Structure formats: structure tokens, C-alpha cells
Amino acid sequence: MTVQNESAAATEGAQTEAAHKVVMSDAAAAKAKALLDQEGRDDLALRIAVQPGGCAGLRYQLFFDDRSLDGDLVVDFGGVNLAVDRMSAPYVEGATIDFVDSIEKQGFTIDNPNATGSCACGDSFN
Template identity: 80%
Template structure:
């Protein structure tokens, strides 16, 4: 049984599929010094935009969870926007990629790339 999101440092849930995909990408590159960073930045047609990328930096105030061998990192400014969100990986005919289901988003744009 996994711990509830509130018990994690980042407040995020990283599904097994997302953790496995991230770990696979890191292993493929032969990198064990990178973390999966999720951030919220101003931008997009709805006001805020997600950023999801591998990062070798450590920022002051970062929150870190280790899930499935992957360090999941969220900066201190993004934590309130992402609390309780779930990061998943989809690999279907319709779509492939990481997805973020965020209960804090009041609305999103038609492209699904930004939220408010």
C-alpha cells in the first residue's frame, strides 16, 4: 500500500508506470545524477504551465521524494499548485507521454498544456 500524497515531501503521486518510464529513460542514458523535476511556471493560454524534465540541479527549498528508484523533485514555489496531483505515463494508440492530473486546477485550456 502506498502512502497518501500528504505524507510525501512533494505532495505528488508518481504512478508505477510513470516511475518505471522515468527510470528506464535514465538507465538508457546511463545517468544516475538526474532527478525528475516538476514545476509550475507562468505561461500558456490559461495562465500556468507545467514543466516536466530531468535536472541535475538542486535548488534551495526543493522537496524530494524517491519513488521507484527515481528522485521526484518539486521547487518550493510549485508545491502548493501540485499538492495532491498524480503524474502518470500513458502509452496507448491515442497518446503517449507523461500526464498530470491536478485537483488544484480550476480549469485548463483546450490544448491541455496549461491550467489556472
């Protein structure tokens, strides 16, 4: 199910909430778009998935994907399609994907209100 039209109707760009209820900040959308442009790819979506693993039980997967899975929820954020598979959607509902670029840390971050705990290294959650 694709809900790009709902997202575009709500407001243009990032910080909109739609079917999969994951939000991508302007900074994250801009960085993802820059990475796609750098590779010359417009056929990929940024996918967030939850997989079993890590010391706390579940682990995020955030990657560019050329597949379209049955039941995917897809929303456009600033020209980047953010895809969530139907099995991962309940685990990431309400999560925010951001991009941090500071002297201490650089990379994509996921703030998930559904995570009740995480491991000491921050690699997995439950």
C-alpha cells in the same frame, strides 16, 4: 529538504504520498527510470515545476534536472527522485504523474486536483 526516508518508511516504490504531496504512478516511475538507465545517468532527478505561461495562465514543466535548488522537496519513487521546488509545491499538491502508452496517446500526464480550468489544447491551467 529531503524526505526520502519518510517515503521509504511509508511504503517502497510508487503510489506513496510524502512531503511535496505529489504522487507518481508505477508506470511513470518505471518509464522515467528506463529513460535514465538508457542515458546511463543516475545523477538526475525528475522535476515538476509550474511556470507562468500558456493561454490559461500556468504551465507545467516536467524534465530531468541535475540541479538541487534551495528548498527542494524530493521523494524517491522506484529509484527515481521526484523534485518539486518550494514555489511550485502549492500548485501541484495532490497531483498524480502517470505515464500513458496507448494507441491514442503516449507520454507523461499530470492529473492535478488544484487546476480549476485549462485551455482547449490542454497545455496550460489555472
